[in-house]
Amino acid sequence: MRILTVGAGAVGGFFGARLAATGQDVSFLVRPARAEALRARGLRVEGQGETLRLAPRLVTADAPGGPYDLVLLSVKATALDAALADIGPAVGPGTAVVPLLNGIAHLDALVTRLGGAAVLGGVAKVVTTLNSEGDILRMAPPAVVLTGETDARPSARVDAIRAVLTGAGIDSPETGDIVAAMWHKWVFISTLVSLTCLMRGTVGEVNAVPGGAELGAALLAEAAAVSEAAGHPVPEAERAFTEATVTTPGSPLTPSLYRDLVAGAPTEGDHILTDLTVRARAWGVATPLLDLAALHLRVHEGRLAADR
Structure with missing residues (x-):
C-alpha cells in the first residue's frame, strides 16, 4: 500500500x-x-x-x-x-x-x-x-x-x-459509526481545551484549587449535550473516561491547542470551539462555558491579527 x-x-x-x-x-x-x-x-x-x-x-x-x-x-x-x-x-x-x-x-x-x-x-x-x-x-x-x-x-x-x-x-x-466517534472525540478535546485554556493551567493545576473539578464536569456536560443534539450521544464509558481525564489531581496534561496559546501562536480555536458553539445555538443547546472559552480564544486570535 x-x-x-x-x-x-x-x-x-x-x-x-x-x-x-x-x-x-x-x-x-x-x-x-x-x-x-x-x-x-x-x-x-x-x-x-x-x-x-x-x-x-x-x-x-x-x-x-x-x-x-x-x-x-x-x-x-x-x-x-x-x-x-x-x-x-x-x-x-x-x-x-x-x-x-x-x-x-x-x-x-x-x-x-x-x-x-x-x-x-x-x-x-x-x-x-x-x-x-x-x-x-x-x-x-x-x-x-x-x-x-x-x-x-x-x-x-x-x-x-x-x-x-x-x-x-x-x-x-x-x-x-466513524462520524459518531469523531463527535465523541470532539467532546473530549473541546472539554480539555476549554478547561486548560480558560484557566491557563494544566489539568492538575486546575483541579488543585476549589471549583476546578466542578468546572471540568460542567464543560463536559455542555459538550456532551451538543453531541447528543447532533444525534450522537456519548456512551457512558467514554463520558466517564473524559470526566476522569479532566478531573485527575496532579495531572500534567495539556492539549496542543493550549500549548499553542501560551506560546503566542495561532490556534485551532475556531475549528474546535467556535464551530461547536455555533452548532449548539442552531439546535437550541445552551453552552455558556464553551461560549466563554471560544471568546477567550477569539480575543487571542484578534491580538495576533493586530500584531501582523
Missing part, C-alpha cells in the same frame, strides 16, 4: 514513522523548512519505551507524487486549505483519504475539494509533541487510529487500511 502522510509533526510523524518502520511504502508531504530539518536529522520518535530513527522519504507540494492508496491528513485546521491544495495531484480514483483532525467541519471541506468517494472519517488518539529539535516525544501509551466510511457501511478498503495500521502496532479497532 502506497501511503502519503501529510505533515510530519507530532501526530502524522508518529503514525507515519510507525508505518515506515514496519516496511510500508510511506512518503511524507512537508514544507521546505521541515524537509530541511528532517534531511539533516532524520525522523525520530522517543518515549514510552520506544525509539525510532528513520531517514524518511520526503515530498513537497510542487511534486507530491502519487496517486497514493492512502493519504493520512494530519495537519492543524489552520493549515487545512493549503494542505488540500497540495494533495490534489496525489489523490487518484482509488485513493482513500483519512483525516486525523479534531472536530467535524473539515469533512465538508474535504468532500468539496476531493469528492465524497475519496473521503473517510478518522480519529487519532495519541499523546505526542515535538521538542525543540523537532523530534517526536511520545508522552502516554495510546496509539489509536479509527477510520470508517462516513455513511457507516461495511467497506473492504477500510478493512485493508485497518490491517495495515494494526500491522504497524497502531490500534485500529472496527468502528461501527
